[in-house]
Amino acid sequence: MFDILYTHNDFLIINKHPNVSVHKDDGDTMLLQEVGKVSGDDKLYLVHRLDKMTSGILLLARHQAAASELSKNFAAREVEKFYLAIGSKKPKKKQGLISGDMERSRRSSWKLVATQNNPAVTQFFSCSAEPGERLFLCKPFTGKTHQIRVALKSLGSAIVGDPIYHSHDDSDRGYLHAFALRFCYQDQWYQFICDPRNQVAMGQKWNSDIVSQGIESWLTPWNLVWPKVNK
Numbered sequence: 001m002f003d004i005l006y007t008h009n010d011f012l013i014i015n016k017h018p019n020v021s022v023h024k025d026d027g028d029t030m031l032l033q034e035v036g037k038v039s040g041d042d043k044l045y046l047v048h049r050l051d052k053m054t055s056g057i058l059l060l061a062r063h064q065a066a067a068s069e070l071s072k073n074f075a076a077r078e079v080e081k082f083y084l085a086i087g088s089k090k091p092k093k094k095q096g097l098i099s100g101d102m103e104r105s106r107r108s109s110w111k112l113v114a115t116q117n118n119p120a121v122t123q124f125f126s127c128s129a130e131p132g133e134r135l136f137l138c139k140p141f142t143g144k145t146h147q148i149r150v151a152l153k154s155l156g157s158a159i160v161g162d163p164i165y166h167s168h169d170d171s172d173r174g175y176l177h178a179f180a181l182r183f184c185y186q187d188q189w190y191q192f193i194c195d196p197r198n199q200v201a202m203g204q205k206w207n208s209d210i211v212s213q214g215i216e217s218w219l220t221p222w223n224l225v226w227p228k229v230n231k
Helices: 031-039 064-075 147-154 209-216
Strands: 002-007 011-016 055-061 080-087 096-104 110-113 120-128 134-140 176-185 188-193
Touching: 002 031, 011 031, 011 176, 055 064, 064 176, 080 147, 096 147, 110 147, 120 147, 120 209, 134 147, 134 209
Parallel strands: 055 176
Antiparallel strands: 002 011, 011 055, 080 134, 080 176, 096 110, 096 120, 120 134, 176 188
16 A cells, blocks of 8 residues: 655655555545554644555655645645656657646546646656657646646547546556655755656556666656746
């Protein structure tokens, strides 16, 4: 269900496994309660969230004051988040910026539209993956529901195994992973990497030679020269 990657007096960094819900729904076990049983915390606070299909780094505060400060950092866009994804087709462009308003579509899905009233903004790079697929490194500037999933769908490269945006795929999981996190807390910088390779629970596709080479080249994502965002 999860692995604890780092323990601080004020927060925890965990690796959430794919297909684990952050919130208790559909009869799922409450993730925070399960983490607390291992960490010894009576109560943990969710600072941000990941979709059920998404694996990787999740930041949990250990008390209310830390939750408040860390939540403010997220709201002020002072936290750098980086995601790995495997797309199902060659994208319309290999790197750059995806920007547009998100509108409700069918059922529980969203779609990206051309207007820019309150846009979802995602910076991205990509490189080769297995034939017919593409490896992406995404840095969301905004934090909207399904943002990366919708952004890659708009490029013509919906995420492999995504049950909503690429539903006819029968992969072992939806291939979106919260890869890295970087933030400042109480005047100290923290940066974390959660490498999905060689972990059975994270899925098989990360381990192919060509995908592994791409991940290896992105192990310090905060040092890359990212496409510019007009703030």
